[in-house]
Amino acid sequence: SSELTQDPAVSVALGQTVRITCQGDSLRSYYASWYQQKPGQAPVLVIYGKNNRPSGIPDRFSGSSSGNTASLTITGAQAEDEADYYCNSRDSSGNHLGVVFGGGTKLTVL
Amino acid sequence: QVQLVQSGAEVKKPGASVKVSCKASGYTFTGYYMHWVRQAPGQGLEWMGWINPNSGGTNYAQKFQGRVTMTRDTSISTAYMELSRLRSDDTAVYYCARDKGGQLVLLWWFDPWGQGTLVTVSS
Numbered sequence: 488s489s490e491l492t493q494d495p496a497v498s499v500a501l502g503q504t505v506r507i508t509c510q511g512d513s514l515r516s517y518y519a520s521w522y523q524q525k526p527g528q529a530p531v532l533v534i535y536g537k538n539n540r541p542s543g544i545p546d547r548f549s550g551s552s553s554g555n556t557a558s559l560t561i562t563g564a565q566a567e568d569e570a571d572y573y574c575n576s577r578d579s580s581g582n583h584l585g586v587v588f589g590g591g592t593k594l595t596v597l
Numbered sequence: 598q599v600q601l602v603q604s605g606a607e608v609k610k611p612g613a614s615v616k617v618s619c620k621a622s623g624y625t626f627t628g629y630y631m632h633w634v635r636q637a638p639g640q641g642l643e644w645m646g647w648i649n650p651n652s653g654g655t656n657y658a659q660k661f662q663g664r665v666t667m668t669r670d671t672s673i674s675t676a677y678m679e680l681s682r683l684r685s686d687d688t689a690v691y692y693c694a695r696d697k698g699g700q701l702v703l704l705w706w707f708d709p710w711g712q713g714t715l716v717t718v719s720s
Contacts, residue, residue: 520706522642529692530642532708541708573642577705584656586632586644586705 491519491574491589498595499564507559509574509589517577519557521550524571524591533572534559561594569596599623601693601711608717614681617714619693626674627651630696630703633667633678635689636713643689648676651701683718690715 491511499505509519518537522530532541534550547562557576561568572592578585604618619631633645646657648667655667666679676693690713698704 517705522707529710529713530694530707531710532697532706535697535704535706535708575642575644575705575707582656582659584703585646585658588634588642588644591641 491576491587493572493574493589493592495590496593496595498597499561500597501566502563504560504562505564505594507561507572507592507594509557509559510555511576511587511589512555513576513579513587514552514555514557516579518552519550519574519576521548521557521559522573522575523568524573525569530573564594564596566596569594599695599709601695601709603691603693603711603714606715606717608719609683610720611684611718613683613718614679615683615716616677616679617691617693617716619676619678619711621674621676621695624695626669627671628699628701630698630701631667631669631676632694632696632707633665634692634694634707634710636692637686637689640689645678645691647696647703649701650676680716683716685718688716688718 520535523533524530538550549560551558574589600622602620627650632647648655650669669676692713693711694707697706697708
């Protein structure tokens with residue numbers, strides 16, 4: 488199966504903007520979706536498709552994509568945004584009906 | 598509201614099987630694919646497979662082929678994931694997650710997720 492690569496850890500000062508990236512061949516064909524996971528909780532979808540937010544997700548979260556890289560941007564990071572973030576997409580090799588996840592990025596808000 | 602409620606924590610011995618349930622409410626159960634994802638302690642998310650609740654058709658990640666079985670009972674809007682021949686490295690939280698596509702369209706976007714079921718494999 489294809490793979491998605493994320494930086495293990497990223498930090499941002501309170502109120503500043505941070506970009507979390509996800510790289511992989513499958514992203515040339517398919518959109519990524521992004522999930523926020525806080526300790527002891529289930530993941531929550533924050534971005535899907537080209538740049539869509541489920542209801543209840545603040546508009547400081549946005550998504551973009553170029554080539555083999557998808558990005559999640561948080562504009563004006565808040566303390567409550569500190570969490571692990573995972574990307575995923577449809578698999579583009581091997582199991583074409585399957586899913587691949589990135590390894591996750593731990594976001595620290597300073 | 599759309600909700601997925603999973604069964605409680607399990608402790609199993611190596612070689613045994615475990616069956617986790619995921620009860621759906623707030624939407625038409627047979628209209629959305631259901632995925633299963635697991636997360637080992639301190640690790641990332643790992644996709645295991647999906648089930649089409651309408652037909653019962655399944656697609657499993659190669660890693661779990663031969664050990665995982667996903668089923669459903671439409672009469673009670675519940676999906677099941679059974680993993681056999683358990684090993685210590687199967688210790689993880691197992692999640693069900695509904696695909697966001699309706700009318701049985703697969704979009705590979707997961708929303709919402711169940712609360713998770715901790716499965717501990719230990720002798």
